[in-house]
Amino acid sequence: MDAAVLLGGPKEEWPADLKEQLKQAQAKGDLLIGVDRGALLLLELGFKPDLAIGDFDSLKADELAWVEGTVADIRYSVPKKDWTDSELMLGIAFGDYKIDQLKVYGATGGRLDHAAINAFGILNPDLRKYANQLTLIDKQNLIFYRQAGSYEIKQQDYSYFGVTCLLPVEDLTIEGALYDLAPYSGDYLRSFTSNEFLPDKDSCRLSLKKGLVAVVYSKDLDRYQMA
Amino acid sequence: MDAAVLLGGPKEEWPADLKEQLKQAQAKGDLLIGVDRGALLLLELGFKPDLAIGDFDSLKADELAWVEGTVADIRYSVPKKDWTDSELMLGIAFGDYKIDQLKVYGATGGRLDHAAINAFGILNPDLRKYANQLTLIDKQNLIFYRQAGSYEIKQQDYSYFGVTCLLPVEDLTIEGALYDLAPYSGDYLRSFTSNEFLPDKDSCRLSLKKGLVAVVYSKDLDRYQMA
Structure with a gap:
């Protein structure tokens, strides 16, 4: 349920x-x-x-x-x-x-x-x-969480997505997005922001060997949202 | 400057x-x-x-x-x-x-x-x-950051304060507040929220031997702010 x-x-x-x-x-x-x-x-x-x-x-x-x-x-x-x-x-x-x-x-x-x-x-x-x-x-945001594993991250009704490392990560990788991320390992609260899906793809792949990340989908509501 | x-x-x-x-x-x-x-x-x-x-x-x-x-x-x-x-x-x-x-x-x-x-x-x-x-x-919030050290945390025009561990902390302590914190050591993003200053005191003491915390002062703006 x-x-x-x-x-x-x-x-x-x-x-x-x-x-x-x-x-x-x-x-x-x-x-x-x-x-x-x-x-x-x-x-x-x-x-x-x-x-x-x-x-x-x-x-x-x-x-x-x-x-x-x-x-x-x-x-x-x-x-x-x-x-x-x-x-x-x-x-x-x-x-x-x-x-x-x-x-x-x-x-x-x-x-x-x-x-x-x-x-x-x-x-x-x-x-x-x-x-x-x-x-x-x-x-204007949707946040979900992912532990160690490999995941298909699907485009939804949001323009951007970011990934924030909430626990130390090993080999965090993003493939098939506008900004791919080569395997990254780190022990602090680092955010990879303002990523986008590619025009011809409705998903990308997120994987990590260890740790826990938040995936933040977001969109601008008006012209003052950009930073 | x-x-x-x-x-x-x-x-x-x-x-x-x-x-x-x-x-x-x-x-x-x-x-x-x-x-x-x-x-x-x-x-x-x-x-x-x-x-x-x-x-x-x-x-x-x-x-x-x-x-x-x-x-x-x-x-x-x-x-x-x-x-x-x-x-x-x-x-x-x-x-x-x-x-x-x-x-x-x-x-x-x-x-x-x-x-x-x-x-x-x-x-x-x-x-x-x-x-x-x-x-x-x-x-409705004021956030500041504190590395290892001992600090007087002064009451300001906010009703509540919370402390969030942004890097692993050793012996994080709060003394002289409504909810004191015995020396706490931890390695994840833990928040100690909804603390208050004592009515007869305009400050409390925050100390940590290692790590980095955010101190979040906050106030309710209307009756829907409470969670």
Whole structure:
């Protein structure tokens, strides 16, 4: 089973068609998960979360009552905990619910301490085995993660892609893209950005012998996006 | 000498008082730097950049002419290069101009492959010696970097702070904050988020024996920021 998760990041960063994406997820029987305020936001969008996770301390009493009266499985987290709500969600989704592919919305923008944990929580040693199953989606980016292996990276509705080394990599290679990458090994958070697919190809090949990378697809939304 | 830099990230992420901050920087004789579209944006804001860096390929001919006719020192980067414009800027600012403290605006939001290189470019082995001199500022976050050492971390106009390990750390410690951190050593991109200053203290102490961390100050802008 797959799942779609809404975190509490700012609405301005949601994909424009979030509601449609969630409808499609629901139609194919995906689990719907709301984390903290994300549970309320799902209800406000007209979706009943199957699972809600968080300390819900940002919700008013009536909002919390709505969540508690509607959601079948609620997992309360405790403040001052070792795991953040975002990591807890990954553990429950992959560990308890055996989710195959997990799409996460509301992970970016706003407070960058939250965005960091949303993007990097999968590196938790107890969670990183699930890295290949995680995708983050916002209004102009799609991020997925790849552990050691060889992968066909398909063009999607984005103009650019970049690869960021999240754990030390050995022989990271990109073949068949605009900027190929000869086997690169490195031990720090290095990003290879602004790559593109070739006009006559709808995919390229990414491989690494060791490590973990994030692949970031992105597009410009307006003329101010270029840096 | 200090410097203020504007990158090409979306205006929506700028601090609300960016113009005022740049005016103050200019008044105290700071160098003003525009990177790529950031050079044009500075001109549009009424500031004459002292230095412009980039390939400027997103600028129209008349926009580029404005930049070229106004800015004394222009450094052209080449596409398909090893260093991104953002890294090139760090190298020129710290290496050529011997900048002491560098404040960077327009680094966040938009394309996350750009945001990643803007936030992590300082990890380039040729640049990381300057990490303590770099600060990124957007509308609700302020990020600075600390290498091995012991530091007083002062409360500013932000509610929360987090610490993210960007290079493997030894004995990372936080003392005198809401959530103290006992000496932590770890080799991956771990974030300790949502920490707060104590009501009766205007600072806490951060120390690490080895490694490099980002300290992220953040605040909620509205009720949807909580995650």
